[in-house]
Amino acid sequence: MACRTAAGAGSSEVNWKKTRVLVYTKNGKGYVHDNIPSAVAAFQKMGADHGFAVDVSDNPSVFTDANLGRYDALVFTSTNNDVFDTDAQKVAFMRYIQSGGGFMGVHSAIGTERKWDWFKKMIGGTFAWHAKYQKFRLQVIDPKHPSMANVPNVWEREDECYFSKEMYPGIKTLIAHDVASLKIVNDTVLTKNQGSFGNNYPAVWYQQFDGGNIWFTSLGHNKLDYAEPVFVNHLYEGLRWVVSQSGHRDLSKAYATSPATPVRYQ
Numbered sequence: 001m002a003c004r005t006a007a008g009a010g011s012s013e014v015n016w017k018k019t020r021v022l023v024y025t026k027n028g029k030g031y032v033h034d035n036i037p038s039a040v041a042a043f044q045k046m047g048a049d050h051g052f053a054v055d056v057s058d059n060p061s062v063f064t065d066a067n068l069g070r071y072d073a074l075v076f077t078s079t080n081n082d083v084f085d086t087d088a089q090k091v092a093f094m095r096y097i098q099s100g101g102g103f104m105g106v107h108s109a110i111g112t113e114r115k116w117d118w119f120k121k122m123i124g125g126t127f128a129w130h131a132k133y134q135k136f137r138l139q140v141i142d143p144k145h146p147s148m149a150n151v152p153n154v155w156e157r158e159d160e161c162y163f164s165k166e167m168y169p170g171i172k173t174l175i176a177h178d179v180a181s182l183k184i185v186n187d188t189v190l191t192k193n194q195g196s197f198g199n200n201y202p203a204v205w206y207q208q209f210d211g212g213n214i215w216f217t218s219l220g221h222n223k224l225d226y227a228e229p230v231f232v233n234h235l236y237e238g239l240r241w242v243v244s245q246s247g248h249r250d251l252s253k254a255y256a257t258s259p260a261t262p263v264r265y266q
Contacts, residue, residue, distance in 0.1 A: 014243045019052035021239070022071045026058040028081030033108060035223040039077040042226035046236055052243075063089035065096075065251060073102040073242045076109040078220070083112055087259050094118060094261070095254035097212030102246035104239055107220040110164055116259055122209050124171040124202075124216055125164035129193045131185045133160050133221060137178040138203055145174055147206065147215060147241035150233055156181075159225070162218035163193035163201065168209075175204035175217075206241070210263050211253055213245035 023043050025036050040056050047054035055071075060083060068074070074096070076083075084090045097103060103122065105112075111127035113119040120126045138155040140148055161177050179199050182190070194201060204217045215238045225231045255264065 014240055016050045016052040019072045019243055020070055021047065021052060021054050021073045021075060021243070022062065022068075023054060023056045023075045023077060024058070024062070024079060024083070025056065025077060026060060026079060026083040028083055030081045031108075032080065033078040033221070033223075035107070035220065035226065036078050038223040038226040039106065039220065042232055042235065043075060043077070043239075046232070046239070050236075060085045060089045063092040063096075065092055068092060068096040068101070069249070069251065071096075071101070072246050073104055073239060075104045075106065075239065076112060077106040078108045079105075079112045080108045081111065081114065090116065090119075090259040091256050091261075094210070094256035094259070095251065096249075097122060097214075098210050098254040098256060099251045100211055100213075100246055100249040100253065102213045102242035103215070104242050105214075105216040106235065107160075107162075107218060110162065110216065110218060118210075118259060118261070118263065120166050121168045121170075121263065122212070122214060124205055124207065124214070125167035128163045128165040129189065130160040130162045131182050131190065134158060134182065134184045136161055136183075137181040138175050138219075139178055139200065140174070141176050141200070142172065142174045145172075145206070145241070146244070147237045148174060149237050151175070151237065152230065154178075155230075157219070157231075158222065159219050160221040161201075162203070164218075165193075167202070168207070170209060171202065171205040171207045173202040173205045176200035177203045204238075208245075213242055215239075215242050
C-alpha cells in the first residue's frame with residue numbers, strides 16, 4: 001500500500017508541549033455512535049504519545065470566550081444533531097473560529113447542528129445519507145497537503161461512505177470516495193445523493209473559513225478504527241495541520257453577536 005509524505009502546502013510543524021486540545025462529544029436527540037469512547041481514548045493516547053494536553057467534554061457550558069481561548073484546536077468526534085444549549089454558546093464557538101481557532105470534525109460531526117447555517121458552512125455541509133457499511137476505496141486528491149503525510153494514495157477500508165448536502169463551495173477536497181467501488185448499495189438512492197460529483201465524491205477536506213482553519217474526515221464509523229494505526233495516523237495528521245495553523249489567535253478579530261451573524265467575506 002503506497003503512501004506519500006506530504007511536502008509544500010504550508011508548514012505542519014507544531015510545538016506539542018504547548019498545545020491543548022478540546023475533544024467534544026455531545027449528541028442531541030437521535031442516533032449516538034458507540035465509537036465515541038474509543039475515539040476519546042485514541043485522542044488521549046495521541047496526546048500522551050506526542051506530549052499535548054487533551055480535555056474531554058460533552059457539556060456545552062465549555063463554550064465561552066475565556067475557556068475556548070485555552071485551546072489550539074476543537075475536535076468534534078461523532079457529534080450529531082443539536083449540541084449547544086444556548087445562542088451564547090454558539091456565538092462563543094463562532095468567535096473562537098473567527099479569532100483564528102482550529103476545528104477538526106470526525107465522522108458524524110457533519111450531521112451536527114443541521115439547522116444552523118453558519119455551522120454547516122463552517123464544517124462544509126450537512127449529512128444527507130450513507131451507503132451500507134462495507135469495504136470500498138478512497139483516493140488521495142491532494143497529496144501535497146501536510147495532512148496527507150503517510151496516508152495511502154489509494155486507501156481500501158471498511159467504513160460508511162458518507163454523502164452530504166448543502167456543501168459549501170469553499171472546501172478543498174483532500175480524499176475522495178471512489179463511488180464505483182461500492183458494491184452493496186441502492187443505485188437509485190446512490191444516484192440521488194451522488195448528484196453531479198460523478199465517481200469521486202468528497203470524503204476528507206479542509207478550508208479556511210471565517211478566520212479559522214477547518215479539517216473534516218467522514219471516516220471512522222467502527223469503534224475498532226480508533227485502534228487501527230493507519231486510521232489513527234489519519235486523525236493525527238489532520239490534527240497536526242489544524243494546530244499548526246492556529247497559533248496566532250486574536251479574539252479582537254471576532255465579530256459574531258448572534259448565531260445568524262452573516263459571514264464577512266474579506
